[in-house]
Amino acid sequence: MLVNSISRRYPCLQHVYCYIILLTLSTSAISNAAAASITSSNTGNILVVGSVNSDTFLPVDRLPCQGENIVCRCDPVIDVPGGKGCTQAVAIAKMMRCENDQLAAANVYFIGQFGNDASASMLQETLKDAGVDISLSTHHSDLPSGQGFVLVAKSGQVTAVVSGGANLRGWTSWKDAWETLNDKSSSQQQLSTDHAVIQQLTLTLQNCKYVLLQREVPEYVNQLVATLAKRHGVCVLQDIGGEERPIHMMHLCDYVIPNETELLRLCKSLDHDATSDLDMTSDETIVRLALLLQQHGARNVLVTRGSRGCTLVTEAGDSVIHQPAVRVEHVVDETGAGDCFRAAFCVGLSQGKPLEECLQFASAAGACSVERHGAVPSTPTRNDVMEKWNAHLQALEDRVLKIPRGDGLLNTRGGTLTAANDETSTSRATILTDKSNVDETFPFMIGSRLNSMKDRPELWNGPLTNVRDWVKRQATVRGLTCIDFNYPQHFASWTKEEAKAALLEADLKAGAVCLRFPSKFARGAMNHPERLLRDEATRLILEAAEVAQFLGCNEVVIWSAYDGYDYPFQVDYDEKWSQLVSLFRRCCDSFPGIKFSIEYKPTDENTRFFTVPSTAAAILLMQDVDRLNFGLTLDVGHMLMAGESPGQSIAMVGRAGKGKLFGIQLNDGYTRLAAEDGLMFGSIHPSMALEVMYQLRRIKFDGHLYFDTFPQRTDPVKEAGYNIRRVKEFWKASSMINVEKLKDVAAEHDAIGALELVDDLLRRHR
Numbered sequence: 001m002l003v004n005s006i007s008r009r010y011p012c013l014q015h016v017y018c019y020i021i022l023l024t025l026s027t028s029a030i031s032n033a034a035a036a037s038i039t040s041s042n043t044g045n046i047l048v049v050g051s052v053n054s055d056t057f058l059p060v061d062r063l064p065c066q067g068e069n070i071v072c073r074c075d076p077v078i079d080v081p082g083g084k085g086c087t088q089a090v091a092i093a094k095m096m097r098c099e100n101d102q103l104a105a106a107n108v109y110f111i112g113q114f115g116n117d118a119s120a121s122m123l124q125e126t127l128k129d130a131g132v133d134i135s136l137s138t139h140h141s142d143l144p145s146g147q148g149f150v151l152v153a154k155s156g157q158v159t160a161v162v163s164g165g166a167n168l169r170g171w172t173s174w175k176d177a178w179e180t181l182n183d184k185s186s187s188q189q190q191l192s193t194d195h196a197v198i199q200q201l202t203l204t205l206q207n208c209k210y211v212l213l214q215r216e217v218p219e220y221v222n223q224l225v226a227t228l229a230k231r232h233g234v235c236v237l238q239d240i241g242g243e244e245r246p247i248h249m250m251h252l253c254d255y256v257i258p259n260e261t262e263l264l265r266l267c268k269s270l271d272h273d274a275t276s277d278l279d280m281t282s283d284e285t286i287v288r289l290a291l292l293l294q295q296h297g298a299r300n301v302l303v304t305r306g307s308r309g310c311t312l313v314t315e316a317g318d319s320v321i322h323q324p325a326v327r328v329e330h331v332v333d334e335t336g337a338g339d340c341f342r343a344a345f346c347v348g349l350s351q352g353k354p355l356e357e358c359l360q361f362a363s364a365a366g367a368c369s370v371e372r373h374g375a376v377p378s379t380p381t382r383n384d385v386m387e388k389w390n391a392h393l394q395a396l397e398d399r400v401l402k403i404p405r406g407d408g409l410l411n412t413r414g415g416t417l418t419a420a421n422d423e424t425s426t427s428r429a430t431i432l433t434d435k436s437n438v439d440e441t442f443p444f445m446i447g448s449r450l451n452s453m454k455d456r457p458e459l460w461n462g463p464l465t466n467v468r469d470w471v472k473r474q475a476t477v478r479g480l481t482c483i484d485f486n487y488p489q490h491f492a493s494w495t496k497e498e499a500k501a502a503l504l505e506a507d508l509k510a511g512a513v514c515l516r517f518p519s520k521f522a523r524g525a526m527n528h529p530e531r532l533l534r535d536e537a538t539r540l541i542l543e544a545a546e547v548a549q550f551l552g553c554n555e556v557v558i559w560s561a562y563d564g565y566d567y568p569f570q571v572d573y574d575e576k577w578s579q580l581v582s583l584f585r586r587c588c589d590s591f592p593g594i595k596f597s598i599e600y601k602p603t604d605e606n607t608r609f610f611t612v613p614s615t616a617a618a619i620l621l622m623q624d625v626d627r628l629n630f631g632l633t634l635d636v637g638h639m640l641m642a643g644e645s646p647g648q649s650i651a652m653v654g655r656a657g658k659g660k661l662f663g664i665q666l667n668d669g670y671t672r673l674a675a676e677d678g679l680m681f682g683s684i685h686p687s688m689a690l691e692v693m694y695q696l697r698r699i700k701f702d703g704h705l706y707f708d709t710f711p712q713r714t715d716p717v718k719e720a721g722y723n724i725r726r727v728k729e730f731w732k733a734s735s736m737i738n739v740e741k742l743k744d745v746a747a748e749h750d751a752i753g754a755l756e757l758v759d760d761l762l763r764r765h766r
Contacts, residue, residue, distance in 0.1 A: 045107045046108050046209070046347075047110075048108070048211070049111045049112070050085020050110075051083035051146055051214065051216035052082075052086035052110075052146060053081075053162060054117075054148070055081070055149075055150055057076060058072050058149065059074050059152050060073060060152065061153065061154055062155075063153050079118075084214040084216050087376050088214070089108055089110040090130040090132060090379050094130060094379055094380065095361075095380070107133055107207075108132050108133065110136075110137060112137045114140065114170075115146070117144055120139065144166065146165040146168075148162045156333055177195045202232070205228055205232045210349060213237065216241075219248070219249075222238065223249050223252070227252060229252075236253045237253070237342065238256050240256065240262040240266060250297040255299070256298040256301050257304065259306070263301075264280060270296050274292055283311065287311065299315045300315050304366075307325050310359060310362070311323075321356060321582065322589060323359035323360065324363075325366075326367035328367045329371075332372060334369075335374060336374065336375035336376065338366070339375065339379075340378070341362045343379075347361065348361045361385060364386075365380055368380035396592055441732075444705045446704065447481070447484045447704060447706045448706065448724075449708055450471070452709065452711050452720070453469075453716055456713075466493050468494060471503070474720070475508060477717050479721065479725070479728075483511060485512075486513075487514065491547065500550065510551035511555070511704045512548065512553050513551070513555070514544075514558075514559065515540065515556065515560070520533075522606070523562070525560045525563055526538070526558075526579060527562075527563040527576045537583075538583050541558060541583075542591070545596070549591070556596050558596065564608070573611075576611045584621075584625045585630075592629055593629075595662050596627075596629060602638065615649040615652055619632070619656045631660040631661060632660060632662060633665065635665040635667070636664075636666055636668065637667045637676045637677065638676070640669055646688060647691035659702070661701055666727060670684060677710075678710035679710075680709055682727075687762075690761060693727070693734040705727060733762060737757070741757060
C-alpha cells in the first residue's frame with residue numbers, strides 16, 4: 001500500500017527502472033522439489049538488534065561524482081521506514097508468515113532505539129503491523145530518530161548517508177552493561193548478572209535460536225549480544241553493512257555476511273598486503289578473502305555479490321557454495337535488497353533448511369526487493385519469494401530445453417534439409433542428398449576422436465604438426481559432421497576464434513568440448529586434497545564451458561584420469577563424493593545454457609578405482625547434483641570394462657531421467673581386465689552394438705554420436721568412415737525390429753529367439 005501511495009504521489013519514481021541487469025540463472029539447485037521444500041515450518045525464534053531509520057528518498061538521473069552538485073528529478077519521498085535492523089526484522093516476519101497470512105509459530109523480536117519525533121511513531125507502527133515484538137526497544141525523549149538520505153538513480157542504483165540519532169546515542173545503558181560484563185575483576189562478576197540490560201537480554205536469548213546483527217549501531221551493542229548469545233548456544237549472524245570500523249568479534253559470529261566491497265575493506269584492515277591487485281569479480285578471489293577472515297576467527301563467510309549472486313565458504317573452508325543471482329527484469333531500487341537477502345537466509349536457517357535452499361530463498365528475496373521502492377516497503381512476503389523462485393525455475397527450465405543438441409540435420413555437408421512428419425519415427429527430420437550411402441533418416445551428428453588423426457602420418461599428404469592439421473585431415477572423413485575438442489590440450493597452440501574459423505572452413509560443427517586434465521592433477525583434479533588445485537580444476541571446466549559456448553556446441557563432457565584412489569582407506573569416500581556434487585552444481589549454475597555431463601570409467605592405469613566407477617554411481621551423482629543441465633555421457637568401452645551390458649546401462653539412464661543421456665561414445669573391445677581396446681564399433685560385439693542402437697532409439701536419445709577409438713595401426717580416415725557406415729547400418733536395423741516378437745522373446749527369456757532375431761536383422765542390413 002505504501003509503494004502504491006508513493007507511486008501516486010511521485011509518478012516520476014515509476015520510471016526508476018531504465019536498464020535491465022541480466023543476472024546469471026541459478027540454480028544452485030534447479031528442481032521444483034527444492035522450491036517446494038521451502039515450507040512454513042519453524043524451529044526457532046529470531047532476535048534482530050539494530051537500527052531503525054526514517055528514510056528520505058531523493059530521485060536523481062544518476063549518482064553524483066565527488067564534489068558535484070546535482071538536482072532531484074522530482075520531489076523527495078519522506079518518512080519511508082528503513083534502517084537495516086528495522087528492514088530485516090520486518091522482512092523476517094513477512095517471510096515467516098504462512099499462506100493463510102498467520103504468523104508462523106516462531107516469534108520475531110526487535111531491539112532498537114526510537115527518538116522523540118513523529119517518525120518514531122510511524123516506525124513503531126510499521127514493526128508492530130508486521131507482527132514484530134518491539135517490547136524490548138526503548139523510546140528516547142531527548143534524541144531524534146535515525147534518518148537516512150538515499151539518492152536513487154534511474155538505474156536503480158543507490159547511495160546513502162545515515163544520521164544515527166538514537167541508533168548511535170540511545171544505547172548508554174548497553175554500554176554500561178558491556179563494560180560490566182567485560183570487567184574481569186571478581187567483584188564485578190556477580191554485578192554483571194544483576195545488570196538490568198544483561199538480565200533482560202539473557203531472558204530473550206534463552207528463547208531464541210538465531211540473532212541477526214548489523215553495524216549501524218555501536219560496536220559494543222553487537223559485542224554484548226554476541227557474547228551472551230554464544231553462552232546460550234544462539235546462532236549469530238553478523239551483517240557487515242553499516243559503519244566502516246574494525247571488527248573484534250568475528251570469533252563470536254557463526255555467519256559473517258559482507259558484500260564484496262565490505263569484504264575487501266574488512267580484509268584490508270586485517271592484512272593490507274593480501275588485498276592488493278585483486279579481481280573482485282573472480283570466484284577465487286572471493287574464496288581467498290573469505291578464508292582470510294576465517295583465519296582471523298570467522299566461522300562461515302557469506303559474501304553477497306550483486307548480479308554475480310553470492311558465495312558461501314563454510315567453516316574451516318570445508319566447502320564452497322556459489323549461488324547465482326535470480327533473474328530480475330527491471331531494477332527499480334536496490335536500497336533494501338541486501339537486508340532482504342540476509343533476512344531470508346536467517347529464515348531458512350531457522351526452519352532447518354539445507355544451506356543451498358537457504359541461499360536460494362535468500363536470492364529470490366533479494367530479487368523481489370530490487371523491483372520495488374524503499375527499504376521496508378520493498379520487503380517481500382513469503383508468497384512473493386516463492387513465486388519469484390518458481391518463476392526463476394520455470395525460466396531456467398525453458399532455457400535449458402532450448403539448448404541446441406547434437407543433430408546431424410544441422411549440417412548435411414552438401415545435402416538438402418526438409419522437415420519430416422512421421423510420428424512413428426524417432427528421427428526429427430529427413431536429409432535428402434545425392435550421396436547414396438547416406439541414410440535418409442539418420443538423425444545424429446557424428447564425430448570421431450580428433451587425436452586419431454595423428455596416426456599413420458605416412459598415409460596423409462600434408463603436415464600433422466598441430467590441431468589445425470588434424471582438423472583438415474578429419475574433414476576428409478565421409479559422413480563426419482562435427483568435431484569434439486579436448487580442453488585445454490587442443491587450445492594450447494591456437495585460439496577458440498581460430499578453431500571456429502577452421503570448423504567453418506571444413507564445413508563442420510563443434511560437437512562438444514571434453515575435459516582432459518593435465519598431469520599436474522595426478523593426485524586428483526576435482527578431488528585433489530588441496531583446495532587451490534580443486535579450484536583450478538573447476539576453473540578449467542568453466543573455461544571449457546566458455547569455449548563450448550563460443551563454438552556453439554553448448555556441451556561440456558568431463559572425464560578425469562585422476563579422480564579416485566588405489567588402496568582401501570586412502571580417501572574419505574563421502575568427502576570425495578560431496579566435492580564432486582558441489583563442483584558440478586557450481587559449474588551448472590555458472591553456465592545454465594551449457595549441458596555438463598560426466599563420463600565415468602571404472603579403472604585406469606592412473607587410477608585403480610574412480611570416484612564414479614559405474615553407470616549406477618553416475619546416475620546417483622546425477623540425482624545428487626540435481627540440475628537440469630547435468631547429465632551423463634556413456635562410453636561403450638567403459639561400460640564393458642565395468643562388466644556392464646551397454647544396452648541395459650542406456651536403459652537405466654533413460655529410466656533415471658528423460659533426456660539425461662547427453663552423449664554416447666561408441667567403440668568396442670575384448671573386455672579383458674582393465675583393458676580399453678578402443679576398437680571399431682560392433683567389430684567384436686555386433687549384437688551388443690545393435691542393442692545399443694535400439695536402446696538409444698527407445699529412450700529417444702537426441703545427442704550426437706562420437707567414436708572413441710584408437711586406430712594406431714589403421715588408416716584413421718578409413719577407420720572413422722567404417723565406423724560411420726556401421727553405425728548407420730545398426731541404426732537402420734534397430735528400426736526394423738519386430739516389436740511384438742521382441743516382447744514374446746523377453747516374456748519367455750528366450751535366448752535362442754533373441755539370437756535368431758539379431759542374426760536375421762544383421763543379415764538383412766549388411
